Amino acid sequence: MFVSGAAAISVRMALAADSPVADREMAAVLARIQPPKFPDHKFEIVRYGAAADGHTDSSDAIRQAIEDCSAAGGGTVVVPRGTFLTAAIHLKSHTNLRLEEGAILRFYTDPKRYPLVYSRWEGTECMNYSPLIYAFEQTDIAVTGTGMLDGQANTEIWWPWKGNARSGWKAGMPEQKSDRDSLMAMGDKNVPVSQRVFGPGHYLRPPFVQPYRCTNVLIEGITIRNSPFWELNPVLCRNVTVRNVKIDSHGPNNDGCDPESCDGVLIDNCEFSTGDDCIAIKSGRNEDGRRVHTPCQNLVIRNCSMKDGHGGVSIGSEVSGDARNIFVDHCRMDSPNLDRALRLKSNTYRGGVFENIYFTNNTVGQVSEAVVDIDFNYEEGNGGPHNPQVRNVVVENVISAKSKYALYLRGFKNAPITGVRLANCNFKNVAQPNVIENVEGLKLEGVKRNGQPLTQ
Incomplete structure (x- = not known):
C-alpha cells in the first residue's frame, strides 16, 4: 500500500457484522x-x-394517442409487435407507454426532428434538442413492457459529435467542444437558462429518456440500444423506479442510468453494458449546480448486473448539489472492459458532499482499475475554491476476483478524504499496491488483499 499525506489508518482484523443501521435506513x-x-x-x-x-x-x-390518454384521465398507450419509426415522444401525466413483446420504437436520426426543450446537459441547464423520450413537470408517467427502444445512433450520426475518431469523427466534421465550453461558461456566469440556446446549428447530443421535474416515474422491462448520449436521465424527479431494464449501448457518453438531483430512486434487477458509467449519480455542475442546489438523495441500487463501462456505480463528477443516502446492494460487476466497481469523482471546481454511501454485499468478478475509487483529481483537479467532502462511505461484504488496485483513494492536503470504512472484504489477484493519498480516518476491519490481512 502506498500512503502519502495525512493518512491515519485504523485496522482491526475481526470479522465485521452486518450493518443493521444501513439495512434499516435502506428499508425506509x-x-x-x-x-x-x-x-x-x-x-x-x-x-x-x-x-x-x-x-x-x-x-x-x-x-395523439398520448394526448388522448392523458385527457381521458390516464391509461396505457400500447405499442404492439412490429417496428415503428418516430421522432421525439413527449409523455404526459397519467400515461404509461407500453411496448409489447416484439415491439421496437426506432427513432429518427435527423436532429431537426427534436425540438428545443428545457433540459440539462452534463449538469448544466439549457435549451437543447429534445431527448428522444421526454416529459416536463408531469405526474405518473411510465415506459414499460418487453419491447425495445432503438436510438439508431452510430458512427455516422450523433456519435461523431463527440469529436474523436473512435466515435466516427473526421477532420472537418462538426463536434461538440465549442458548444460544451460555451454552455459551461454560461452556467458559471449565471446566464439565464432561456438564453442558453443550443439545438439546431449546435452539437450537444440529447439523452435518450429524460423525465424533467416529474413525480412518480416508472421505467420497466424495456431494452435500450444505440443512444445518442446518456440513456436514462431523470432530472429533479421524485419517486423514480427503474426495474428489469436491459441497456446495451457502447457509444460515447452512453451512461446507462444517470439520476440527477432526484429524491427517491430505485434501480432494481437491471443489466448494463455501456460506453461510459453503468450508473452515474449526479446533482449539477459547478456554479449552475450550486444555483439549482438540489442533491441527489435516497437511492437504492440492488440486484443489478454491470458489464462494460467506466464504472459500475459512479457518483459525480457533476455533484455540486451533493449526493447522500445511496445504497448499492447485492450487485454483480464483472468485465475486463469495466474500469471500476465503485467510483466517487469530483474536484475543487465541482465541490459537493458525498455522504452516507453504502456499498454492501456486492460481487466483483474483474475490473481493469480499482474496486473502490475515490478521486478528487478528476478533470480540472485542484485550484478551485470548492473542496469536495466525503463523509461515511461504507464498503462491506465485498468480494473481488481480479483488479489492478483494491483501493484508489486520492484527496488533497487541504481537503482530505474522511470517513471511509471497509469491513469483511476480500480482494483477490490484485496487481498493484493500494494508492492512498491524503486520507484521514480510514478503517479496515477484516479486509484481505491477495490472501493477506490488509494492515497498512
Missing part, C-alpha cells in the same frame, strides 16, 4: 418509493394510424 428509503398506477384504459397506436413497417412516420399517431 424503499418504503417511500412506490411506482405509479394507471387506469385500465388502452390507447393502441395502430388505431391512430401508426404503421409497423419500420419506415412510415408514426410520430403523429403516437403523439
Whole structure:
C-alpha cells in the first residue's frame, strides 16, 4: 500500500457484522418509493394510424394517442409487435407507454426532428434538442413492457459529435467542444437558462429518456440500444423506479442510468453494458449546480448486473448539489472492459458532499482499475475554491476476483478524504499496491488483499 499525506489508518482484523443501521435506513428509503398506477384504459397506436413497417412516420399517431390518454384521465398507450419509426415522444401525466413483446420504437436520426426543450446537459441547464423520450413537470408517467427502444445512433450520426475518431469523427466534421465550453461558461456566469440556446446549428447530443421535474416515474422491462448520449436521465424527479431494464449501448457518453438531483430512486434487477458509467449519480455542475442546489438523495441500487463501462456505480463528477443516502446492494460487476466497481469523482471546481454511501454485499468478478475509487483529481483537479467532502462511505461484504488496485483513494492536503470504512472484504489477484493519498480516518476491519490481512 502506498500512503502519502495525512493518512491515519485504523485496522482491526475481526470479522465485521452486518450493518443493521444501513439495512434499516435502506428499508425506509424503499418504503417511500412506490411506482405509479394507471387506469385500465388502452390507447393502441395502430388505431391512430401508426404503421409497423419500420419506415412510415408514426410520430403523429403516437403523439395523439398520448394526448388522448392523458385527457381521458390516464391509461396505457400500447405499442404492439412490429417496428415503428418516430421522432421525439413527449409523455404526459397519467400515461404509461407500453411496448409489447416484439415491439421496437426506432427513432429518427435527423436532429431537426427534436425540438428545443428545457433540459440539462452534463449538469448544466439549457435549451437543447429534445431527448428522444421526454416529459416536463408531469405526474405518473411510465415506459414499460418487453419491447425495445432503438436510438439508431452510430458512427455516422450523433456519435461523431463527440469529436474523436473512435466515435466516427473526421477532420472537418462538426463536434461538440465549442458548444460544451460555451454552455459551461454560461452556467458559471449565471446566464439565464432561456438564453442558453443550443439545438439546431449546435452539437450537444440529447439523452435518450429524460423525465424533467416529474413525480412518480416508472421505467420497466424495456431494452435500450444505440443512444445518442446518456440513456436514462431523470432530472429533479421524485419517486423514480427503474426495474428489469436491459441497456446495451457502447457509444460515447452512453451512461446507462444517470439520476440527477432526484429524491427517491430505485434501480432494481437491471443489466448494463455501456460506453461510459453503468450508473452515474449526479446533482449539477459547478456554479449552475450550486444555483439549482438540489442533491441527489435516497437511492437504492440492488440486484443489478454491470458489464462494460467506466464504472459500475459512479457518483459525480457533476455533484455540486451533493449526493447522500445511496445504497448499492447485492450487485454483480464483472468485465475486463469495466474500469471500476465503485467510483466517487469530483474536484475543487465541482465541490459537493458525498455522504452516507453504502456499498454492501456486492460481487466483483474483474475490473481493469480499482474496486473502490475515490478521486478528487478528476478533470480540472485542484485550484478551485470548492473542496469536495466525503463523509461515511461504507464498503462491506465485498468480494473481488481480479483488479489492478483494491483501493484508489486520492484527496488533497487541504481537503482530505474522511470517513471511509471497509469491513469483511476480500480482494483477490490484485496487481498493484493500494494508492492512498491524503486520507484521514480510514478503517479496515477484516479486509484481505491477495490472501493477506490488509494492515497498512
